[in-house]
Amino acid sequence: xxxxxxxxxxxxxxxxxxxxxxxxxxxxxxxxxxxxxxxxxxxxxxxxxxxxxxxxxxxxxxxxxxxxxxxxxxxxxxxxxxxxxxxxxxxxxxxxxxxxxxxxxxxxxxxxxxxxxxxxxxxxxxxxxxxxxxxxxxxxxxxxxxxxxxxxxxxxxxxxxxxxxxxxxxxxxxxxxxxxxxxxxxxxxxxxxxxxxxxxxxxxxxxxxxxxxxxxxxxxxxxxxxxxxxxxxxxxxxxxxxxxxxxxxxxx
Amino acid sequence: xxxxxxxxxxxxxxxxxxxxxxxxxxxxxxxxxxxxxxxxxxxxxxxxxxxxxxxxxxxxxxxxxxxxxxxxxxxxxxxxxxxxxxxxxxxxxxxxxxxxxxxxxxxxxxxxxxxxxxxxxxxxxxxxxxxxxxxxxxxxxxxxxxxxxxxxxxxxxxxxxxxxxxxxxxxxxxxxxxxxxxxxxxxxxxxxxxxxxxxxxxxxxxxxxxxxxxxxxxxxxxxxxxxxxxxxxxxxxxxxxxxxxxxxxxxxxxxxxxxxxxxxxxxxxxxxxxxxxxxxxxxxxxxxxxxxxxxxxxxxxxxxxxxxxxxxxxxxxxxxxxxxxxxxxxxxxxxxxxxxx
Ligand SMILES: Nc1ncnc2c1ncn2[C@@H]1O[C@H](COP(=O)(O)OP(=O)(O)O)[C@@H](O)[C@H]1O
Ligand SMILES: [Mg+2]
Numbered sequence: 001x002x003x004x005x006x007x008x009x010x011x012x013x014x015x016x017x018x019x020x021x022x023x024x025x026x027x028x029x030x031x032x033x034x035x036x037x038x039x040x041x042x043x044x045x046x047x048x049x050x051x052x053x054x055x056x057x058x059x060x061x062x063x064x065x066x067x068x069x070x071x072x073x074x075x076x077x078x079x080x081x082x083x084x085x086x087x088x089x090x091x092x093x094x095x096x097x098x099x100x101x102x103x104x105x106x107x108x109x110x111x112x113x114x115x116x117x118x119x120x121x122x123x124x125x126x127x128x129x130x131x132x133x134x135x136x137x138x139x140x141x142x143x144x145x146x147x148x149x150x151x152x153x154x155x156x157x158x159x160x161x162x163x164x165x166x167x168x169x170x171x172x173x174x175x176x177x178x179x180x181x182x183x184x185x186x187x188x189x190x191x192x193x194x195x196x197x198x199x200x201x202x203x204x205x206x207x208x209x210x211x212x213x214x215x216x217x218x219x220x221x222x223x224x225x226x227x228x229x230x231x232x233x234x235x236x237x238x239x240x241x242x243x244x245x246x247x248x249x250x251x252x
Numbered sequence: 253x254x255x256x257x258x259x260x261x262x263x264x265x266x267x268x269x270x271x272x273x274x275x276x277x278x279x280x281x282x283x284x285x286x287x288x289x290x291x292x293x294x295x296x297x298x299x300x301x302x303x304x305x306x307x308x309x310x311x312x313x314x315x316x317x318x319x320x321x322x323x324x325x326x327x328x329x330x331x332x333x334x335x336x337x338x339x340x341x342x343x344x345x346x347x348x349x350x351x352x353x354x355x356x357x358x359x360x361x362x363x364x365x366x367x368x369x370x371x372x373x374x375x376x377x378x379x380x381x382x383x384x385x386x387x388x389x390x391x392x393x394x395x396x397x398x399x400x401x402x403x404x405x406x407x408x409x410x411x412x413x414x415x416x417x418x419x420x421x422x423x424x425x426x427x428x429x430x431x432x433x434x435x436x437x438x439x440x441x442x443x444x445x446x447x448x449x450x451x452x453x454x455x456x457x458x459x460x461x462x463x464x465x466x467x468x469x470x471x472x473x474x475x476x477x478x479x480x481x482x483x484x485x486x487x488x489x490x491x492x493x494x495x496x497x498x499x500x501x502x503x504x505x506x507x508x509x510x511x512x513x514x515x516x517x518x519x520x521x522x523x524x525x526x527x528x529x530x531x532x533x534x535x536x537x538x539x540x541x542x543x544x545x546x547x548x549x550x551x552x553x554x555x556x557x558x559x560x561x562x563x564x565x566x567x568x569x570x571x572x573x574x575x576x577x578x579x580x581x582x583x584x585x586x587x588x589x590x591x592x593x
Contacts, residue, residue, distance in 0.1 A: 054444065078450035086448070092441045103438060106431060107450040115432035115463065122431050165450060 005030040005199050006051070006082070006169050011060035012223075013046050020046040022223035023060070028169070033191070033200045035210045035231070038220035044203045045087050047220070048173050051201075052084045053077040064169065079108065081168030085158040085175060087203070093147030097138050097157050100146060101129035104164035129164070135193075136160045137186060152183045159187070163194055170194070172202040176209055188212060207235075264508070272414060280522070281406040282478065285413065287518045289475040292420045294498040294510030296467035301496070302505025303428055304460045305440035306356070309492050310367030311468050313351065313374040314344040316487030318469025319476035320378060320385060323394040326477060332398045334416060337473035344469020345462050347374070352461035357454050368489060375487045391482040406478070413474050420467050424507060427463060436460050468495075497540050503550025512552050 004027035013021040021043045028034045036044050049055040051062060053074040062069040067080050078084075092100060105125040106112050114121070133139050136156040141149060146157060155175065162170055175191070176184045188209055191200060204210050210217060210231060217234045219226040227237045234240055275284040293315055300306045322340030326333055355366040378385045385391055396403040403409045427433050438446045439453045446453055476482040485491060498517050502509025517536060524532045547554040 052448070054447075073452070074444070074447035075450050075452045078448055084448055086445075090442055090445045090448075092438050092445065094441065095438070099434070103434060104449045112431040112435045112451070112456075113459070115427045115430045115459070117430050118426075119429050119431055119434050122434065161445075161449065 003030050004028060005065055006201070007063045008047075008051065009061050009063075011047070011050055011062065012058045013043075013050055013055055014058040019223050021050060021057075024220070024223070024225055026218060026225070028199055028201055029216070030199055031195075031197075032215040033195055033202065033213050035214035035217045036201060036203045036220060037205070037207075037210060037217060038226070042220040043223040044220055045173055046223075048084060048171050048203065051077075051171060052082060078165060078167075081165075082171065083162040083165040083167035083169075084171040085162045085173055087173035087177065089151075089154040089158055091146045091154060091157060094145050096143050097133055097146055097149070097153075097160070098126065098129050098142040100157060101132050101160055101164050102126065104161045105129060107165070132160045132164055133157075135163070136190060152179050155179060155183075155187075159190065167198060169199045169201065172200065172204075174203050174205065176204065176206055184209065211235075268508075268511070269418075272418070276407050276410045279519075281410050283518065283522050285406060285410050285478045286475070286522075287515050288410070288414065288417045289471045289478065290495070290498060290514035290518050291511040292417050292424075292471040292474075293468050293495050294502070294514045295421060295424045295507050296464045296471065297495050298499045298505065298507055298510045299424055299427060299464045299467070300460060301499055302507075303433060303440060304436045304457060306457060306461070307360075307364045307496070308367045308461070308464070309364040309489070309496065310351070310369075310371030311465070311495055312487050312489060312491035313371035314348060314465035314468040315472035315475070315491060315495070316378070316482070317347050317374060318344040318472035319482040319486045320391060321469075322473030323391040323476045323482040324384070326394050326397065327391070330395070330397055333396050333403075333413075333477045334398070337416060337470060337477060340473030340476075341466050341470035344472070345466035348462045348465030349458075352458045352465070356457035356461055368492065371487070371492060372489060375484075375489070378487050379484060385482075385484075388484055390484050391476075392480075394476060394480050394482065396477055396480070409478060413478065416470065416474060420470050423463075423467060427460075428507065432456070432459070497536070499550075501540060501543055501550055503553030503556070506550070506552045506556065509550050509552030513550070516551075 006026070006028040008024055008026040011021055011024045011026070012019060024043075024047060026047075036047070038044055046055065050057050051069070053069065053072045053076065056071055060070075064080055064082060069077055069080065069082070072080075095103070099122075102122045102125040103112075105128055106122055111121060130139060130142060133142050136159050138153055138156050138160065141153055146154065149157065155178075159172070159175060162172070172191070176187050179187065184206065191202070191213055202213070214231050216229065217231050218228045219234060219240050227234055227240050272288070275287065278284075293311070297308065297311055300308050318337075318340035320340075321343040322336040325331060325336035325339045329336070351367065351370045355363055355370070358366055379387055396409060398412060401412075403412060435446065435451055435456050439451070439456060443453055472486060476486070494517065498513035499510045500513070501516060502511065502513030520536060520539070521532060524535060529535070543551065549557055
């Protein structure tokens with residue numbers, strides 16, 4: 001597929017003989033929303049960890065546009081424009097949401113090398129940080145330690161952090177997991193808003209969300225690609241229905 | 253600016269400064285100087301242990317390296333002692349670059365073991381290179397030169413050296429409360445998240461390591477000049493262990509705790525030595541174990557925790573409290589981040 005911004009070829013990850021990701025080819029079109037679905041244990045999170053450099057592939061390659069991402073460190077991948085959220089919320093419990101986002105905004109600036117300056121110099125990102133927090137609906141909770149936030153708010157902060165990096169490709173690992181209906185709707189709206197000018201890859205179990213957002217869907221099972229195509233096609237694929245969609249519909 | 257910042261916790265700062273100024277009137281001046289040097293050493297180590305989440309067991313290389321280089325410069329050049337001390341600090345920083353480069357990527361106990369191994373190599377070299385270092389006898393006859401002033405009185409030396417010690421404390425305090433310090437604490441609390449935000453964590457840890465080593469070298473240099481010699485013991489692993497003990501005793505990640513721990517350990521050692529007591533290690537070791545068992549956060553950390561929970565308030569800045577649990581604050585190793593679900 002031409003116009004792919006993110007492309008994995010023959011990607012594999014082996015954990016002590018167990019192949020969690022087993023020869024995955026993935027091409028994500030520039031500007032698209034690409035959903036990754038599949039039962040628990042299918043290897044979706046492992047695939048994200050490979051794409052973002054948190055795991056080194058046992059085989060295969062990853063390209064972002066003209067860059068070769070294979071074997072790069074996570075911070076390098078982030079700098080090149082691939083930001084991620086974590087399935088298991090991953091924050092700094094003692095920092096406030098505003099401090100989180102300020103830190104994310106400061107990361108490309110070099111300001112954070114200045115050990116002789118006051119940490120208040122990070123305040124220069126406060127306005128933009130509040131904007132982003134407002135966008136994800138966290139403005140009212142900007143000043144309390146992240147460890148004390150409600151679950152839904154922690155998820156929102158995950159999203160704000162990824163957005164703060166203004167990435168070319170945004171990888172979201174189950175952004176709506178465990179959310180109530182209202183929060184799910186807000187997240188869908190938000191993804192719709194922020195997809196402009198970028199590419200989104202999301203792991204998502206909620207088929208309503210997939211149907212309303214995704215341009216294409218890749219179905220993963222046991223570390224392999226079971227099917228790939230537009231949602232309208234995928235949902236009728238008998239293999240997919242028996243492997244996954246059938247019981248996902250039953251769940252949701 | 254600076255004044256308003258100081259006003260944030262004025263009582264502690266004023267009390268600390270007052271104590272630093274009157275200390276040689278209260279106790280034997282050479283002991284006061286020892287406390288000041290060890291306190292700076294402990295704070296420099298806390299920068300790594302408490303704020304970056306790295307337990308170095310090799311800081312004797314930097315304290316001792318600073319001591320020897322300061323001593324050598326003073327002996328051979330006759331330059332004023334602050335120049336010699338700064339040369340020692342610079343040497344410690346330079347020495348920390350290769351050691352840090354090879355060790356900061358390791359986690360937890362591996363980092364501790366590798367820093368220990370490097371420090372023992374430094375000890376070996378110092379011991380072998382007798383012509384320069386005096387081997388087991390240490391480097392003797394280090395002068396205290398400052399524009400012809402008579403500094404032979406320890407009481408006078410304390411006050412002349414105090415500004416350098418205080419400058420070291422200010423440096424640690426500044427680093428902890430800088431944008432850089434904020435990144436260190438984020439690495440300590442959640443390495444994977446810091447990486448996902450685009451921070452090259454190993455390079456940040458390396459700079460933290462070098463800064464910590466530099467300030468340890470400053471402390472070691474002042475110590476050597478104060479004693480008039482650099483001892484082989486200063487580069488031995490027990491020195492690293494003693495500094496770690498001071499930080500843990502006082503409270504990891506509190507800065508003040510390092511000062512308190514240093515004062516207690518130095519005082520106790522001095523008391524036992526003057527009492528002609530033999531097994532000093534047994535006594536300090538036992539007290540250490542007891543205190544750590546009873547006060548998990550160290551003395552300062554426990555006191556502050558009690559005050560905070562009593563008043564129910566959240567303290568000051570985010571890094572102001574100790575990291576929960578393990579000294580290696582990174583919760584998730586790079587392999588397997590994001591969890592298997
Ligand atoms: N670090 C790891 N070590 C060993 N096995 C792992 C590791 N990470 C994931 N796995 C295994 O790989 C498989 C895929 O996991 P994961 O990628 O989290 O699935 P998904 O996100 O699709 O639910 C699971 O069987 C999981 O147990
Ligand atoms: Mg997963």
